[in-house]
Amino acid sequence: MSNPDPFATLGLAPTLDLDLQALEASYLAHSREAHPDRWSDAVRNADDPAILAEALALAASVNDAYRVLKDRWLRAGVLIDRLDADARDATRTLSPLFLAEAMELAESVAEADDDGAPQLRDAIADRVERTFVAVADALREGDARAAATALHQSQYFRKALADLDARCLASGGDR
């Protein structure tokens, strides 16, 4: 889509293994330039609404780039798009075998009782991590489709994890 490359927006080298401190520093440096608080009166009082809209879009792009890059999954998505813009669309259909497994997982989350939940959580968290390693490996090898497939698959595991946590929260108790 028309959204600019977040790595370019923040002037960072595109890598999954991003130095989060460098990200933070770059984000703040760019914010000090682009944030509406820092606009000159010329921009703020501009008669041309296009000038204001452009300044606002730039400020938003800095915040949005930071938000995307801070999240390793969103970051992976950006890197896949950079390798092959069609990879994510082309790999949306997951194998029936995987879908069956994901369904089974969703069922076990729905049925988990308080005793079984911690163990199930560990197991799903492990799947999430392994899937991330698969994304990272595929990206390293430049295989955008394999990375995209693993990223799609991760959504099921991450959703299962979020659902399980939401359930634990809903059934009372602060973790």
Add this chain to the structure above:
Amino acid sequence: MTAADSPTPNRIVVGIDLGTTNSLAAVVTRHGPRVLRAADGEALLPSVIAFPEDGSTPVVGAEAKARALDLPTRTIHSVKRLLGRSRADVEAEASRLPYPVVPEPERGLARIPIDGRDWSPEELSARVLGAVRARAEAALGMAVEEAVITVPAYFDDAQRQATRHAAELAGLRCLRIVNEPTAASLAYGIDGSHDGTVVVYDLGGGTFDVSVLEIRDGVFKVLATAGDTHLGGDDFDRVIADEILTAAGAHDLVDDAYVKQAIRKSAEALKIELSNAEGAELAIDLGREEQATLRLTRARFEELIAPLVERTIACLRQALRDAERTIDQIDDLVLVGGSTRVPLVRRLVAEATGREPHDGVDPDLAVALGAAIQADILAGGNRNLLLLDVIPLSLGLETMGGVVSKLILRNATIPTSKTEEFSTQIDGQTAVELNIYQGERERTADCRKLASFRLRGIPPMPAGLPRVAVTFMVDADGVLRVHAKEQRTGIAASIQVVPSFGLTQDEVREMMRASIDHAMEDMADREAIELRNKAAAMVHGTRRALELSDLPPDQTYAVKKATNKVDRLLAEADTPADELKRAVDDLSRRTAQIADDVIGSAVHKALTEPREPEAR
């Protein structure tokens, strides 16, 4: 004010805390932020407007507050609770107000009738802002035309817009809307000695906010915010008022405006007394030489307000979760708002955060002082601070079947934007209507509808061909702006915004907590709706694809059969989800090979796309 105290020359931008109960202004001087006081030294201006019976100019402030008993239906307080609200939204509290609140005929917005003229909450707030402005001008000895105005962090789009309109009506240019807890954090952290993770708990007269911030090297970054725009000290007064009515045996008098004002006044006095003493007494004059006495202990008072305070604690926990911070990571706790003087509030918040409240901040003045600091930043007087705030509630679009698809998630740093592409469903369609919602739940019925956007001027093309890119932009005031462009032709589609405030306040209040309580129910509902949507789209898409394709007859037959089966199951309202799912999966397998060739990637995408799990 002495010469050394004079503000930065050239330009005066004041910070204004427009409160439910009190309002005040502050400005940054060479010696730091200072409150602008009245000649008698008073900082707080009661946010009360009284309309004299002779029709002369309404009075504002302490003078108005003093007239509450002699002009019970003409003395307006707590107008902030009506800002950006419809009459239906405020139903629960309107019955308790001594003055009448009526719906405006067009959209049912709240209006206050005085002598045959309906006043909007914006106009009444403008009166308060005007009085604050006059006081600031007297203190500074110069004209004030620009201001930064604070709002509860949890104010939605409509309430923020209403605040901006009130400033406009008062002849003030509102340079920025700032969230109250964020402003308070500026007053707290301005001296640079408080770097770390800070919780700001702001319980005012009518609203509650809690924000978690990270302060480091002059950067104030809001990590998360939560709150309730209809919870505050007024509600504490209300529970005491109920006790008074019970003691007086006078529930039948509750419709009398004078009695309502008198009880409200007594309740407030009792509350303040109970914050300092273990018990308080009230003699109630029942008329005809009769008296009743109410003895209220602090323990009873605390029992009465505990459920209200617990609600704020739940918000606090939510904010910490959203900020991905644990109690151990909190470095400091800042209490703001007059209601944090209530001992139970202090105790429960300290328990929930494991921190004793920081005592270097005046809970009544911190918000105005912080607004002054933000004003100074905007006036160019301070280049060292950077304030990064967030949007309190998610924004989403209505999709098929009454589901809200989130565009911008709560706690996203503002400004923020999201661009989405839309198309048409009918050949030659030139307009698309988008309904935008604010809230955390999955169903439109559980969120607050902000507005309808009608995209017009889309070039007539076959269905599905136009690609209209709509950009939703939330500016630094937390207010939404929308623009649209048709991608193929580059034609800007015009947008007509129809704001609407359709929900009751209870629903808004419930949104956050309910989003947790109902997480399971929502999930099942949403999955069922999504499955039906997916099935309907597949039937439609496959039939169109079959018309265009030249599949061998045996395959065409098999696909048709599978399509008809899904269609038949859809027609029955009570088809079990798993049966529909099996039929959809079967159809999915059979159409897999034609989807890419014929239907095109868009439809294929719509058929198979799994949803992103929501960020937490």
